[in-house]
Amino acid sequence: MSGLKRLSGAKEAAQDDFNKGVGTYIVTFDAMPKVKLADIKKEVGKYKLETTSLKITVVAGGHTVGDMVLANPKDEDLLKTLDELKGKKVVLSGLLSEDEKGKQTLTLAKVTEAAAK
Numbered sequence: 412m413s414g415l416k417r418l419s420g421a422k423e424a425a426q427d428d429f430n431k432g433v434g435t436y437i438v439t440f441d442a443m444p445k446v447k448l449a450d451i452k453k454e455v456g457k458y459k460l461e462t463t464s465l466k467i468t469v470v471a472g473g474h475t476v477g478d479m480v481l482a483n484p485k486d487e488d489l490l491k492t493l494d495e496l497k498g499k500k501v502v503l504s505g506l507l508s509e510d511e512k513g514k515q516t517l518t519l520a521k522v523t524e525a526a527a528k
Contacts, residue, residue, distance in 0.1 A: 482516050504520050
């Protein structure tokens with residue numbers, strides 16, 4: 412998947428895992444990625460893209476990050492947790508999806524306060 416390095420703004424791309432025919436790849440960006448799922452699918456080529464996850468460190472301050480809308484999973488209110496951490500540096504992770512118009516949504520799986528450096 413060396414093609415993932417060609418994604419706009421990608422700093423590095425590496426395989427993280429391979430289990431039962433499913434590969435997991437991590438692409439690192441220096442800044443907020445502006446990559447659309449169509450761009451990723453193009454670089455993946457003939458392989459099937461099962462899911463796209465995103466993990467990002469930002470300052471909590473609302474229910475959007477860049478052009479991306481943040482959403483709760485079905486069983487938790489992680490947006491409330493995010494609101495409680497407003498103004499603090501947080502790590503958000505979850506599944507990235509995109510509608511037919513290209514609007515991206517990050518369905519949160521985890522919200523944690525970032526470790527101080």
